[in-house]
Amino acid sequence: MSSFSPRQCLAVVSVILGAALAVPAMASPPQLAIVLNSDEGSLSIVDRQSMKEVDKRPIGREPHHLMLTPDGKELIIGSTATNELTFLDPVTGEMRRRLRNILDPYQLGFSPDGKWFVTAAYRMNHVDIYEAGEFRLVKRLPLHSLPSHMAFTRDNKQVLVTMQGSNQLVAIDLATQEVAWTADVGEAPAGVYAMPDGRRVLIGLTGEDAVAVLDLEQKRVIKWVVTGRGAHNIFRMPGDETRVLVTNRVDGSISLFDTTKLEVIDTIRAPGGPDDLDFTPDGKQIWVTQRWRRRVMAIDLATRQIVATVNVGRSPHGIYINGPGTVSRSMSPPPEAADPRTAQTPPKASFLPQILAPLAPLLR
DSSP, X not given: OOOOOHHHHHHHXXXXXXHHHXXXXXXXXXXXXXXXXXXXXXEEEEXXXXXXXXXXXXXXXXXXXXXXXXXXXXXXXXXXXXXXXXXXXXXXXXXXXXXXXXXXXXXXXEOTTSOEEEEEETTTTEEEEEETTTTEEEEEEEOSSOEEEEEEOTTSSEEEEEETTTTEEXXXXXXTTEEEEEEEOOSSEEEEEEOTXXXXXXXXXXXXXXXXXXXXXXXXXXXXXXXXXXXXXXXXXXXXXXXXXXXXXXXXXEEEEETTTTEEEEEEEOOXXXXXXXXXXXXXXXXXXXXXXXXXEEEEXXXXXXXXXXXXXXXXXXXEESSXXXXXXXXXXXXXXXXXXXXXXXXXXXXXXXXXXXXXXXXX
């Protein structure tokens, strides 16, 4: 039986160790922003490290908003003119599938219990309620007029829809799938946010310069708070239910709004028609679509300054960043659901002991 000298064994071990160390580490998730260009039927993929658009892909005509599935595994884009939903990988932005014959899916949302998927058809004046698992239409509610944005009440009982044409908020009972009540709120209501107390909602009045505060028990507006001209959409700060951001499209600003005091506590300059926004995973920046400048801008939340702008397509609207603070989520994921956006790279298993074990007798 042949044997190796100690020097030969050391040479073999050196080769094995060199090969093991040469194995590349698992790649970290890409740092991307996905932007919907409503007027050109495309989406832009922006690399947040280089601050550049790295890809532009055609999508169904007039894409406006997007939403994560409850398990966080797919990102849904609604294309209103082609009546379809497109499902993307939320990490890479690669297309997975399409679902057609979804009429005018302007705004999208899942009920907090994950049972219902709801769309607001802005152009066709109706709200559709689908069984979320199979996206099977179970109810179509004609509403007049221009159903725009939506929010679900904290108790999972109602979906609240703003009506930009009739200046109202409509509450739809999810159990009966009928209109429960309607309230006048102000001119051209858009974004709506259900407050943590479960008793009030905030509504951005795009036709005015204020946010309306509506009492759900009284079913009426109890206060108007001036934010800026064209108050449009409302976004909760990640991990902080005491503050929201309000985009003021005409004014070219974003208001930091205290939900406990019901007042504006700061204003951030954001020119170019700020519309939708999302947060970076570390919570330090917001990325905001500039509807009138074909750009998105990155704003540092600590300094309140614009740190970068990126050219994209015509009329950028919805935006998504793959991170834990994304606003594109109707509900919290179930604890057991794996979230591909926030999963940490697992430690690599060491295979050196298995490789070196057969050589042990030779090293004695």
